[in-house]
Every structure is written in C-alpha cells, then in structure tokens.
Amino acid sequence: MSRIRVTDLTFYYEGSSDPVFEEVSFSIDTDWKLGFVGRNGKGKTTFLRLLQGGYEYRGTIDSNAVFDYFPYSITGEKLKKNAADFLDELKPDCEFWRVVCELEKLEADTDVLYRPFDTLSHGERTKVMLAVLFSGEHDFLLIDEPTNHLDLPSRDTVKRYLKQKKGFILVSHDRDLLDACTDHILVLNRQSIEIQNGNFSGWWENKSRKDAFAQAENEKHKKQIQKLRKAAERSRHWADQNESTKIGYDSSKEPDHPFRAYIGAKTKKMQSRVKQYERRMEQEIARKEGLLTDIESPVDLKIMPMRHHKETLLTVSGYGLRYGDAHENILTDVNFSLLQGERVFLNGANGSGKSSLIKAILAKNKKEEPSNLIEQGICSVASGLVISYINQDTSFLNGSIRRYCRDNHLEESLFCAILRQLDIERAQFEKNMEDFSEGQKKKVLVAASLLTPAHLYIWDEPLNYIDLFSRMQIEKLIQAYRPTMLLVEHDIRFRETIATKVIDL
Numbered sequence: 001m002s003r004i005r006v007t008d009l010t011f012y013y014e015g016s017s018d019p020v021f022e023e024v025s026f027s028i029d030t031d032w033k034l035g036f037v038g039r040n041g042k043g044k045t046t047f048l049r050l051l052q053g054g055y056e057y058r059g060t061i062d063s064n065a066v067f068d069y070f071p072y073s074i075t076g077e078k079l080k081k082n083a084a085d086f087l088d089e090l091k092p093d094c095e096f097w098r099v100v101c102e103l104e105k106l107e108a109d110t111d112v113l114y115r116p117f118d119t120l121s122h123g124e125r126t127k128v129m130l131a132v133l134f135s136g137e138h139d140f141l142l143i144d145e146p147t148n149h150l151d152l153p154s155r156d157t158v159k160r161y162l163k164q165k166k167g168f169i170l171v172s173h174d175r176d177l178l179d180a181c182t183d184h185i186l187v188l189n190r191q192s193i194e195i196q197n198g199n200f201s202g203w204w205e206n207k208s209r210k211d212a213f214a215q216a217e218n219e220k221h222k223k224q225i226q227k228l229r230k231a232a233e234r235s236r237h238w239a240d241q242n243e244s245t246k247i248g249y250d251s252s253k254e255p256d257h258p259f260r261a262y263i264g265a266k267t268k269k270m271q272s273r274v275k276q277y278e279r280r281m282e283q284e285i286a287r288k289e290g291l292l293t294d295i296e297s298p299v300d301l302k303i304m305p306m307r308h309h310k311e312t313l314l315t316v317s318g319y320g321l322r323y324g325d326a327h328e329n330i331l332t333d334v335n336f337s338l339l340q341g342e343r344v345f346l347n348g349a350n351g352s353g354k355s356s357l358i359k360a361i362l363a364k365n366k367k368e369e370p371s372n373l374i375e376q377g378i379c380s381v382a383s384g385l386v387i388s389y390i391n392q393d394t395s396f397l398n399g400s401i402r403r404y405c406r407d408n409h410l411e412e413s414l415f416c417a418i419l420r421q422l423d424i425e426r427a428q429f430e431k432n433m434e435d436f437s438e439g440q441k442k443k444v445l446v447a448a449s450l451l452t453p454a455h456l457y458i459w460d461e462p463l464n465y466i467d468l469f470s471r472m473q474i475e476k477l478i479q480a481y482r483p484t485m486l487l488v489e490h491d492i493r494f495r496e497t498i499a500t501k502v503i504d505l
Contacts, residue, residue, distance in 0.1 A: 002030045004051070004140070008059035011043075011050060018427065020046050023059070024193055028169075028186065030065050030140045033162075035178040035200055036171045038188030039423050040439030040467045044171045048142040065140040070133050071126075074117060083120075083128050084113040091132050102131035105164070107157050121350050123154035130158070134165060141168040147177055148464045149392075151350045152490050173439075173468050175200055175493045200468075301421055301473060304453040305483035307340070310382045313456055313484060314338035314361065318377035321356055321370070330356055333377070336503045338456070343478065343485040345495050348505035354488045355392070357505070358460055361486070362389060388454035392461035392488075394441040397433040404433065404444070410451055418447040422470055438465035446474065457485045463494060 009024040020043040028034060038044050050057055052067050072090045087094045100110050108127040112120055120128065126146055133141055143162075147155045155177065162170065162181040169186070172178055178185075178200035185203040187194045196203045314337065321331040331353040338344050346354040360370040364381045397404070401419075405412040416429055422443045428436065433444060442465050449457060463471055471494060478485070478498045489495060495502070 002064055004028050004030060004061065004063040004065060006059070006061050009050070009061065010058040011046065011055060016427075018425075021057075025059075026186075026193055026195055028184070028195065030063075031166055032184045033166050033182045034169045035182035035185045036169050036188075037173070037178070037185065037200065037468055039190075039469060040437055040443070040465070041423075041425065041428070042188040044188065045144055048144060048169065048171070051142060063140075066136075066138065067142055068133055068136065068139045069142045070129055070144060070146060072129050072132070074125075074129075079118040080116055082114050083117055087113075087132055090129075091135065094132060094135055098135035099131045102134050103127060106131060106161050122149040123151065123157075123350055126150060126154070126158065130161065139167075142171075143168050144171045145173070145465065146170075147172065147174050147490070149350075149461070150490060151352075152347065152492065153349055155490060155492075173463070173466060173471065174491060175468060176491075300480070301418070301450060301477040303450050303457075303477060303481045303483055305457070305481060306386060306453050306455045308382060308385065308455040310340075312337055312339055313382045313385060314486070315378065315380040316357075317380075319357075319379050320376035321353060321360060321373050324372050324374055329376075331505065334503070334505065336501070338484065338486060340455075340484050341482055342500045343483075343487065343498050344501045344503060345499045346486070346488050346505060347495075347502050352505045354505060355460055358389075358458055358486070358488070361458070362387065382455075385456060386454045388449045388452040388457045390445045390449050390457075390459040390462045392464065394438065394445065397436070397441050397444060399432055399434075401429050401433070401444075404448075408448060410448060415447055415451055418450055419443060422447060422473070423467075439467060439470075442466050443470065450477075455484060457483050459485065459487045459489070461488055461490070463489055463491050 005027040007025050009021050010019060011021045012019050036044055036047075046055070048069060049055055051061060051063075052069060068091065074090075078086050078089070084096070087096065087099060099113070103110055103112070106127040108124065108131070112124045112128055117125065117128075130143075130146065133139075133143070146158055146162075150158065155174070159177050159180045162168075162177070165181075166183075170178070170182060180199075182199050183197070185194075185196050185198065185200055187196070187203065196206065316334050316336050319331065319334040320329045322329040330351075334357065336344065346357065348354055356370075356373065360373060360375065360379055361381060363370040364379055365385055365387055401416065402412060404410075405415050416426075419429070420426065424440055424443055428440060433441060436444070442462065446462055446466070449459070449462075463474070466474075471491065475494060475497050487495075487499075
C-alpha cells in the first residue's frame with residue numbers, strides 16, 4: 001500500500017480565468033476502492049489526467065504509483081483490427097494469458113479478442129478494455145464511467161467484477177455501481193473536496209444530515225442578523241433625535257436642560273453603539289460565510305405536459321420488426337399499451353430492438369413508414385399526438401446555443417435558465433456545443449425537451465454522462481409533474497424511482 005498526496009494543487013485550462021482546482025490538498029491510499037463523484041464540469045476527468053501527468057499544474061502530486069486509464073483511446077486503424085493484435089499497444093508488457101483470465105471473470109468469450117474491434121458491442125468493448133486494464137499486477141487504475149451505453153446485464157457483470165477488485169478510482173454517475181464497488185468516496189463539492197469512508201449512499205445520508213444542520217444554523221443566523229439590524233436602526237434613530245435637540249437650544253429659557261456639549265457626547269455614544277452593532281453584524285456574517293456553499297439545493301425543474309383527448313396514447317399488439325435485408329426479426333410479438341400519466345420503460349439487452357421500436361413509433365406519429373424496417377402486427381399512435389424526443393446520440397450538437405435555440409424554435413432566455421438550473425455555468429453559453437462535455441450535451445437535450453410542451457416524452461438513454469445530482473433533480477421533476485413517458489434508461493435506481501411499467505424485450 002502507498003499513498004497519493006495532493007498538496008496545494010492549482011490548475012487552469014489555457015485561456016480560462018476560472019480555476020478547475022485552487023490550492024487543493026488531500027491524500028488517498030492506493031488499495032482503496034475509491035468512488036469519485038461531482039457535478040458535470042467540476043474536473044473529475046481532469047484530475048485523472050493530472051495524475052497521469054497530462055497537464056501542467058501548480059502544487060504537487062506525490063506518488064510512486066503507476067497509473068493506467070480506462071477507457072483506452074482506440075481509433076483509426078485499431079478499430080479495424082482484432083483486439084488480440086494491439087493489446088500490448090494499449091498496455092505495455094500486457095500478458096495475453098492474464099487478459100484471457102480477466103475476460104473469464106467478466107463472463108466474456110475469448111473470441112471477442114479475434115473480431116474487428118469496431119464490430120464489438122459497447123458491452124464487449126468495455127469488457128475487453130477492463131480485462132486489459134486489470135491484467136497488470138500493481139497499477140493504480142483510473143476508471144472513467146465504465147457503464148455508459150451498457151445494458152443492465154452488462155452493468156451487473158461489470159459491477160460484480162469491480163466488486164472483487166481494489167486499487168482504483170471509479171468515476172461514475174451510477175449509484176448502484178458506486179454502492180456495490182466502493183469503500184471510500186471522493187466528492188468534488190461546490191466549494192470543497194471531501195473524502196469519506198464508505199459508499200455513495202452512506203456519504204449522501206451524512207451529507208443530507210449536515211446540510212439540514214447547516215440550513216437550520218443559517219436560519220438562526222439570519223434571525224440574529226435581523227435583530228442586530230433592528231437594534232442598530234433604533235439606536236441610529238435615537239441618536240438622530242438627540243442630535244436634533246442641540247439645534248435651537250436657548251439656555252435662558254431652559255436652564256435645567258443638559259449642556260449642548262453633554263447632548264453631543266450622548267449622541268456620539270449612541271452613534272458609537274450603532275457602529276458596534278454594525279461591526280457585530282459584519283462579524284456574524286463573516287463567521288457564517290460559506291455555511292451553505294457546499295449544499296446541494298438544486299432549483300426545482302418544470303415541465304409542460306399537455307393533456308390529450310384520448311386516454312390511450314399508444315397501442316402495440318403482436319408487433320415485430322426486422323430490417324429489410326435481414327432474415328430474423330429484431331423484435332417479435334411485443335404487446336403493451338401506454339396510458340396518459342404512465343411512465344413505461346423498455347428493458348432489454350443491447351441490440352434487443354429498443355431504439356428501433358422508438359424509431360418506428362416516431363415514424364408512425366409522422367404518418368410515415370419506418371425507414372428500412374419491415375413491420376408485423378399493430379403499432380397504433382393516437383392522432384394529433386405531440387412528442388418530445390431525446391435521442392441517445394449527441395454528435396449532431398454543434399454551433400452556438402443561440403443558433404440551436406433558433407433552429408429548434410426555443411426561447412433562448414428560458415432555455416439558458418433551464419441549463420443554469422441543471423448547473424451549467426454561464427461561461428459555457430459562450431462556447432460552441434461541440435466543446436461541451438458529454439454530460440453537458442445531454443443536459444442540452446434534456447433542457448430542450450423540458451421546454452417543449454408535449455403529450456408524450458420519449459427519452460432514449462437520457463442520463464448517460466449526466467451527474468448524480470442532476471439525475472436526482474430530474475427524478476424529482478418527473479415525480480412532481482407525472483408526464484406521460486416512454487423511456488430507455490439503464491440506471492436501475494432511476495427506473496425503480498419513476499417507472500409505472502416495465503416492458504421486457
């Protein structure tokens with residue numbers, strides 16, 4: 001076991017005036033199973049790159065650990081090759097037999113090493129890269145969101161696998177994965193960095209208690225400030241009244257009245273008391289400054305669901321789909337209905353036809369035939385149905401926020417307000433969207449959908465890359481407004497919270 005010590009770490013991206021980290025200090029053990037969480041854009045991936053020496057920084061990172069990072073960058077010619085042909089390029093001194101052993105633990109056949117990498121599914125690619133990553137003996141591993149785009153069976157496999165391992169930092173927005181696989185949590189709060197023993201749920205429970213205490217203290221603090229402010233106003237009023245008695249004073253008519261000098265001294269004393277009150281207020285404010293800076297109190301989001309004149313919005317009966325050039329169906333004998341107010345989840349392994357079914361529904365709503373798909377059975381959509389759709393793909397997002405709003409007929413000020421509520425900084429609005437993180441791009445799609453009045457919201461993997469706190473924010477929104485929804489999402493906690501029906505494909 002060794003330690004990684006971070007001392008006075010400060011890092012800015014070139015051209016930015018806002019630090020990602022500023023004089024940050026902490027230490028971690030290399031035998032921990034460390035979960036790493038924080039809002040999108042807070043610097044999780046940046047920190048992993050700093051550990052690897054990817055950027056210049058001020059301060060020190062002291063460690064003799066050897067770092068390796070997931071996911072590996074596999075582009076160009078490698079995509080066309082079999083993984084077996086470039087394993088040692090991903091990890092120097094990688095031993096083939098060790099990779100095979102790790103693949104067995106990941107419940108994957110070794111034939112995935114002998115197929116072109118670009119033909120592997122998301123789950124198969126993840127398993128190959130994890131097997132290579134863990135084929136070393138003493139590396140400290142940096143694992144960045146390993147379950148994005150994975151179906152539930154693959155997520156469960158990765159969860160069981162990582163549960164047996166140690167000596168890693170796991171960046172993830174999957175609460176179920178973090179709870180199962182970690183024994184420490186490193187959190188990038190709004191204004192601080194915190195390390196705690198235990199998993200995410202334990203940390204969240206402690207944080208909720210601390211936040212409640214801080215808010216109660218803040219309420220007492222505000223009352224104290226209000227009392228001091230009223231006392232200061234009273235003293236100031238008395239001082240002003242007393243000062244005014246000096247004006248027009250005639251000693252011959254009022255021989256027993258205090259001398260003018262005495263009145264001035266008394267006024268000065270009252271004014272001094274006012275200043276004391278003001279100093280006490282400033283001290284009280286300074287003493288409590290920062291009390292609520294790390295509290296996660298996101299603004300409640302809003303959605304504008306429309307009411308349709310029909311109760312049943314979608315009927316699927318004996319429905320099947322296959323591609324025009326294929327011999328086998330990707331879907332067979334699917335049966336379900338979607339009523340207003342329901343939130344129906346489509347569940348199934350990658351490749352089971354979830355997205356294809358959604359595309360067929362969208363085409364039906366436009367009174368078109370599904371492109372390159374042959375149908376069997378019934379897929380009936382209520383007439384006049386307005387659908388708000390989130391695609392799982394974000395690659396089409398480019399250009400400015402302003403242009404995106406104009407092209408999609410969105411009110412720019414409202415759209416930006418929702419993005420701010422989803423914790424995207426105003427500085428991001430000046431950038432082109434191709435420069436956004438994947439989590440920020442997903443938030444753009446969520447914001448656009450929330451701003452679109454609709455009878456039915458169809459969201460295809462909306463939460464990939466979105467941070468934990470925003471996920472809980474979206475959960476709260478859906479529970480409050482109960483829009484009619486058809487969803488594909490592999491976050492099991494999210495599904496358990498809001499699903500009214502699950503359709504297994």
